[in-house]
Amino acid sequence: MIKLENVSKNFKKNKVLKNISLEIEKGDFVVLIGPSGCGKTTTLKMINRLINPTTGEITIEDKDILKTDPIKLRRKIGYVIQQTGLFPHMTVRENIELIPKVEGLDEDKIKESTEELIELVGLDTSYLDRYPSELSGGQQQRVGVARSFALDPDIILMDEPFSAVDPITRGVLQDELINLQAKVKKTIVFVTHDIREAIKLADKICLMNEGHIVQYDTPENILKNPADDFVTEFVGDNRIWQSPEYIRARDIMITDPVTCHMDCTINEAKFLMGSKHVNTLMVIDNETNRLHGVLRKKHVQHAINCDSPVKDLIISDYIYANPDDSIVDVLKEVDKYHISNIPIVDNKKRLKGLITKSSLVETLSQQYIDDETEVY
Ligand SMILES: Nc1ncnc2c1ncn2[C@@H]1O[C@H](COP(=O)(O)OP(=O)(O)OP(=O)(O)O)[C@@H](O)[C@H]1O
Ligand SMILES: [Mg+2]
DSSP states (O other), rough: EEEEEEEEEEEEEEEEEEEEEEEEOTTTTEEEEHHHHHHSHHHHHHTTTSSSSEEEEEEETEGGGSOOOHHHHHHEEEETTTTOOOTTSOOOOHHHHHHHHHHOOOHHHHHHHHHHHHHHTTTOOGGGOGGGGGGGGGHHHHHHHHHHHHTSSSEEEEETTTSSSSHHHHHHHHHHHHHHHHHHEEEEEEEEEHHHHHHHHHHHEEEEEEEEEEEOOOEEEHHHHSSHHHHHHHOOOOGGGOOOOOOBHHHHHSSSEEEETTTHHHHHHHHHHHHHOSSSSEEOTTTBBEEEEEEEEEHHOOOOOOSBGGGOOSSSSOOOOOSSSSSHHHHHHHHHHSSSSSEEEOOHHHHEEEHHHHHHHHHHHHHHHHHHHHHO
């Protein structure tokens, strides 16, 4: 774990970081974001001691980094910067192998590892003999990433690594980084200006402003519960709609669907459907709230003995979703099974809510209603 405690940084009289505290768990992908000059790069460079704090403590795995030799420290920390920092007069191979060679690692192992690394970042080994100028911007960034992995560090620091490439390449590089991280599970601290990039990549986003941390939270919480107006404005209104995977069933379900119990008669069910204007009833166990099944209007309409209990007519292998399922998955189920509503149950099958096509439409239209109120 990387831990910054009450860290401040002054450049002469300029207070650049003002008493920030931050904990980054091992294996997490943390994105630092905020307006230009807010202190992102300074924070990043303090982790590998390119900059020392004015006051405060920084520890990695409980060891005070100010008491660690900076060279030894940097061996465990990969670093990728915006303009790649590749040496133009060295081939790709020489760039990647430079530090391992300085470290005196075994030549054969270095060669093997370089070939693995170049493939890991999606380039084939023929690129190893080229010079950086013979590569596209995106390919150079891949080499920069490969080089940062050369000593197999636990931590990778990335300072706006993709900001100089076109949007399409950028998207590809982001996807590749997600796949790479799934394989290698490093602790990554990544700086960006782009909130979409942050939402896509981060386990946690650290939003900074004027040397302070304004909110440090999961992308989902930043989108749903912005800490203040600055966060709301920075993230942008209705941003959640651009990340529908963060909208959960629980956010849009009706929490009081019309229910009846197992012993309710068909007549009673018919009456209930009529008076509540619904064509589906959730049939539950009154005590446990467990959902036994779903009763549809078309099934009760043609029932012969209306005094018999509904339990003979219910569909017990109904399609359901969990409160934490994303709206995207719920919509896929609705579409796949051509259903007009879907009960939401917890792990014990207790009824928590219901999503109907009309509740979906209402939620979706809310987006546009909100947009309109903004305009006027
Ligand atoms: N070596 C330095 N000497 C003096 N001031 C510095 C130094 N490095 C950074 N600063 C100042 O510290 C502040 C924070 O800089 P930093 O580079 O951390 O910002 P940033 O959030 O990374 O910005 P950007 O998004 O533009 O890269 C800025 O006002 C900058 O001018
Ligand atoms: Mg910066």
